[in-house]
Structure formats: C-alpha cells, structure tokens
Amino acid sequence: MFIGMCIVSGLLIETALHLLFLCPYATVVWRRVSQGHVCNLMEPGGTLQYVWCNSWNLVKAQGVMGKKKWKAIFLCVCWHVWKQRNCVVFGGNILELVALANRILGEVKLWRKYC
Numbered sequence: 001m002f003i004g005m006c007i008v009s010g011l012l013i014e015t016a017l018h019l020l021f022l023c024p025y026a027t028v029v030w031r032r033v034s035q036g037h038v039c040n041l042m043e044p045g046g047t048l049q050y051v052w053c054n055s056w057n058l059v060k061a062q063g064v065m066g067k068k069k070w071k072a073i074f075l076c077v078c079w080h081v082w083k084q085r086n087c088v089v090f091g092g093n094i095l096e097l098v099a100l101a102n103r104i105l106g107e108v109k110l111w112r113k114y115c
C-alpha cells in the first residue's frame, strides 16, 4: 500500500474527487442510490465544483426532484461513502452495497424530515 493510495479500490491517488465520485466503489453506490430515484444523481467530472454544479443541472433537467431533496441525497451519499472509507481505514468491514444504499435512502428521509 502506497501513501495516497485509495484504501477501498487500491487505485492511485486518493483525493476527495476520487473518494467521493470516481472510485469504483463510490460510483456503484451512486448508481444504486440513483436507481431508487429513477434518475442520475451525480455527474462525474474533473473538479468538485464541476461535480456539484453539473450534478444539480443534470437532476434539474430530469425534472424529478427539487434542489433541497437532491442536496440532502447528494450530501448523505458523500457522508456515507466517507464513513465506509474510514471504516476500512480503521479495520472494519465495508457495508454490502444494497445495505448501504438502503441505509442512505432511510437516512435521507430522516434528514429531510428533521432538517
């Protein structure tokens, strides 16, 4: 293991962009959560700002949800992908994808209800 290597996928280099959006594990999580909303929730790109702006523009163009709901989902996916990475770093096991997607969808409902 090299310093800076993604601990989840083993690919170089672990950046925020890789970890949250480009890592093969993260892309599958995004795909599974998107399937629950019948739209693409994330548009990968070369910078964090690009991903944020173009993901919202993609969702807006699909006309399936408002910005407040999308932001809750987007941030919740990022939070859980980060938590899974930390779980691996500290010796835990990564959650199975369906279980993680279900956890994210359930937590989004709570975030939207109480935030």
Ligand SMILES: [Zn+2]
Residues within 6 Å of the ligand: 006, 007, 008, 009, 010, 011, 018, 019, 022, 023, 024, 025
């Ligand atoms: Zn990775």
